[in-house]
Amino acid sequence: xxxxxxxxxxxxxxxxxxxxxxxxxxxxxxxxxxxxxxxxxxxxxxxxxxxxxxxxxxxxxxxxxxxxxxxxxxxxxxxxxxxxxxxxxxxxxxxxxxxxxxxxxxxxxxxxxxxxxxxxxxxxxxxxxxxxxxxxxxxxxxxxxxxxxxxxxxxxxxxxxxxxxxxxxxxxxxxxxxxxxxxxxxxxxxxxxxxxxxxxxxxxxxxxxxxxxxxxxxxxxxxxxxxxxxxxxxxxxxxxxxxxxxxxxxxxxxxxxxxxxxxxxxxxxxxxxxxxxxxxxxxxxxxxxxxxxxxxxxx
Numbered sequence: 001x002x003x004x005x006x007x008x009x010x011x012x013x014x015x016x017x018x019x020x021x022x023x024x025x026x027x028x029x030x031x032x033x034x035x036x037x038x039x040x041x042x043x044x045x046x047x048x049x050x051x052x053x054x055x056x057x058x059x060x061x062x063x064x065x066x067x068x069x070x071x072x073x074x075x076x077x078x079x080x081x082x083x084x085x086x087x088x089x090x091x092x093x094x095x096x097x098x099x100x101x102x103x104x105x106x107x108x109x110x111x112x113x114x115x116x117x118x119x120x121x122x123x124x125x126x127x128x129x130x131x132x133x134x135x136x137x138x139x140x141x142x143x144x145x146x147x148x149x150x151x152x153x154x155x156x157x158x159x160x161x162x163x164x165x166x167x168x169x170x171x172x173x174x175x176x177x178x179x180x181x182x183x184x185x186x187x188x189x190x191x192x193x194x195x196x197x198x199x200x201x202x203x204x205x206x207x208x209x210x211x212x213x214x215x216x217x218x219x220x221x222x223x224x225x226x227x228x229x230x231x232x233x234x235x236x237x238x239x240x241x242x243x244x245x246x247x248x249x250x251x252x253x254x255x256x257x258x259x260x261x262x263x264x265x266x267x268x269x270x271x272x273x274x275x276x277x278x279x280x281x282x283x284x285x286x287x288x289x290x291x292x293x294x295x296x297x298x299x
Contacts, residue, residue: 082255118289128280132235
């Protein structure tokens with residue numbers, strides 16, 4: 001099955017490339033951007049289950065198609081064998097496509113952030129089947145010599161380097177400001193290390209990063225100071241939707257937690273300094289879904 005997944009996605013890459021060329025030729029040089037988007041739509045629309053009885057797994061798009069297939073393809077093979085039904089990995093390509101399909105219930109099995117898991121539990125009848133063991137703690141820091149900013153409330157109207165919403169940390173910060181006109185201005189930066197460096201380079205007044213990323217970039221607080229630390233939050237998790245029976249959900253959970261899962265989840269859990277997954281408590285996730293209430297498509 002892994003070979004089939006790779007072949008399917010390789011075919012889509014070819015379709016994408018040839019579609020861009022053809023559409024750009026039709027639209028001229030100025031139409032290249034339009035052609036790219038049209039071709040991307042073709043690719044995303046093509047990535048539907050090949051058979052009606054297939055279950056679809058997806059994850060937040062944090063890597064290239066090739067890297068994502070390598071990361072998740074073997075896992076879907078492993079879980080397919082665990083339940084005796086075919087599960088296929090579907091690469092979303094962009095956050096926009098991912099959120100749209102996820103909100104419509106296209107995905108049967110999903111791996112992503114705790115607030116997205118909580119929203120699916122509340123709105124799409126998903127269940128949390130396994131999670132990364134370590135909790136998440138976010139911090140907001142400013143330059144060491146900044147004497148004007150001493151609390152998170154003082155960031156209203158000021159710039160904060162962070163991942164763009166719906167990143168969990170960013171939404172946790174914005175939730176502290178009930179008045180939309182008096183919120184921090186998010187400077188979207190990709191990558192935790194780059195976020196911290198952006199603050200040091202004066203791209204923004206403050207940086208929002210996980211606690212361990214701050215400690216990595218500024219051990220001992222030499223060049224920055226802490227003005228806010230979040231409460232511990234549950235980590236990334238897998239959720240299963242209503243097209244997967246309760247019996248099969250239990251089998252998936254058992255398979256993900258089993259020692260035999262180690263080679264299939266290593267690249268996933270190692271990102272959080274873990275070696276395995278652990279059981280998840282539904283209640284600690286569902287409350288986090290409210291963080292998405294002001295995001296498009298989640299209300």
